[in-house]
Amino acid sequence: MNFYGLKQNELEEWLKNHNFPLAHARTIFQLVYKEKINFIHSLNHSDALLTNFPTQLLKKLAVDFDFTLPKIKTAHQSQDQTIKLLIEFSDGKSVETVLIPFHHKHTICLSTQVGCAMNCSFCYTGTQGLTRNLAPHEIIGLYLVTYKYFEEVTGKKQVKPNIVYMGQGEPLHNFDNVKKATEIFLETYGIELGPRNITLSTAGYLPGLEKFTEFPRINIALSLHSAIDEKRNALIPLNQKYPLTTILTALSKLPRLKRQYIMCEYLLIKDFNDSFADAEVLIETIKDLPVIINLIPFNPFPGSVYQRPEKSRVDEFKSWLEVKKIPAMIRTTKGDEILAACGQLYVDELNKKAKKVPTQI
Numbered sequence: 074m075n076f077y078g079l080k081q082n083e084l085e086e087w088l089k090n091h092n093f094p095l096a097h098a099r100t101i102f103q104l105v106y107k108e109k110i111n112f113i114h115s116l117n118h119s120d121a122l123l124t125n126f127p128t129q130l131l132k133k134l135a136v137d138f139d140f141t142l143p144k145i146k147t148a149h150q151s152q153d154q155t156i157k158l159l160i161e162f163s164d165g166k167s168v169e170t171v172l173i174p175f176h177h178k179h180t181i182c183l184s185t186q187v188g189c190a191m192n193c194s195f196c197y198t199g200t201q202g203l204t205r206n207l208a209p210h211e212i213i214g215l216y217l218v219t220y221k222y223f224e225e226v227t228g229k230k231q232v233k234p235n236i237v238y239m240g241q242g243e244p245l246h247n248f249d250n251v252k253k254a255t256e257i258f259l260e261t262y263g264i265e266l267g268p269r270n271i272t273l274s275t276a277g278y279l280p281g282l283e284k285f286t287e288f289p290r291i292n293i294a295l296s297l298h299s300a301i302d303e304k305r306n307a308l309i310p311l312n313q314k315y316p317l318t319t320i321l322t323a324l325s326k327l328p329r330l331k332r333q334y335i336m337c338e339y340l341l342i343k344d345f346n347d348s349f350a351d352a353e354v355l356i357e358t359i360k361d362l363p364v365i366i367n368l369i370p371f372n373p374f375p376g377s378v379y380q381r382p383e384k385s386r387v388d389e390f391k392s393w394l395e396v397k398k399i400p401a402m403i404r405t406t407k408g409d410e411i412l413a414a415c416g417q418l419y420v421d422e423l424n425k426k427a428k429k430v431p432t433q434i
């Protein structure tokens with residue numbers, strides 16, 4: 074079993090079953106996640122931090138658990154410092170991860186599936202189809218290797234990046250694994266992110282939304298993109314099965330932390346959903362909900378039929394919302410020249426364009 078898929082209480086159970094004191098679970102988590110000790114590695118290269126650690130337990134951990142992390146195959150960095158990594162798992166399947174600088178902090182955009190079954194027409198990943206779900210340890214592994222790479226290329230210790238589940242895959246379509254990975258991210262003696270540091274973005278997968286209360290109270294975002302059903306159907310085929318009004322009702326019923334809003338992403342596509350009439354329907358649909366609209370100018374990818382609107386139209390669309398007191402912001406496009414921006418992720422294209430990273434992690 075891979076260690077990075079374990080919650081602290083599962084490690085305690087393992088300790089109990091092998092007659093070790095439960096208190097070691099906390100120490101092991103701290104050593105692995107805060108001191109970044111790899112137990113297999115430490116068996117061969119004695120680590121000063123393990124001087125007082127019971128040898129028998131160290132050996133047993135190394136035998137029973139796999140401490141291998143996924144491997145970075147290639148890396149790209151765009152001019153705005155966005156870093157895109159192609160990361161390979163033990164079965165040879167790869168996904169991308171993007172590290173995005175944002176207001177003096179960094180956010181890691183994590184994938185949750187290899188490919189995606191949702192087939193959204195604006196999304197490069199959607200053209201791939203679904204290959205498989207990611208396991209909890211693979212999702213944790215993506216975060217750990219990206220964070221480590223970030224510290225290595227910058228040459229200094231960095232604040233823990235936030236997380237958005239907004240990479241390849243529909244996170245609620247891989248419900249159990251993403252939920253467990255989220256619980257591991259929040260472990261106090263582990264990575265120790267806060268619930269507000271994590272945002273899950275869904276295209277509107279109702280079976281997952283209906284049981285989202287089982288998740289810790291992280292932020293949730295909806296890929297809204299149009300409040301007109303025919304247009305949303307064309308962008309997100311899932312809308313035919315689970316229409317926007319049903320999704321918004323489910324979202325509005327979710328408990329929220331203080332000042333926690335529902336982020337609605339609205340991809341602005343030239344001459345498709347960027348008119349005043351589109352804004353009016355959007356306003357009417359969401360006016361009574363605690364939402365913030367995140368306007369994202371479309372990011373073109375090879376073969377896409379859609380185009381990005383002029384900046385003036387993006388600004389105009391935002392002002393139409395604001396006049397009606399709908400909070401809106403424009404997301405600056407980051408990393409688009411390396412196909413790292415929203416909807417641009419596609420493993421084969423990345424493989425073709427990427428250069429090898431100098432050091433493997």
Ligand code: SF4
Nearest residue numbers: 189191193196199242
């Ligand atoms: S936008 Fe998200 S849900 Fe839709 S195809 Fe792309 S990865 Fe899947």
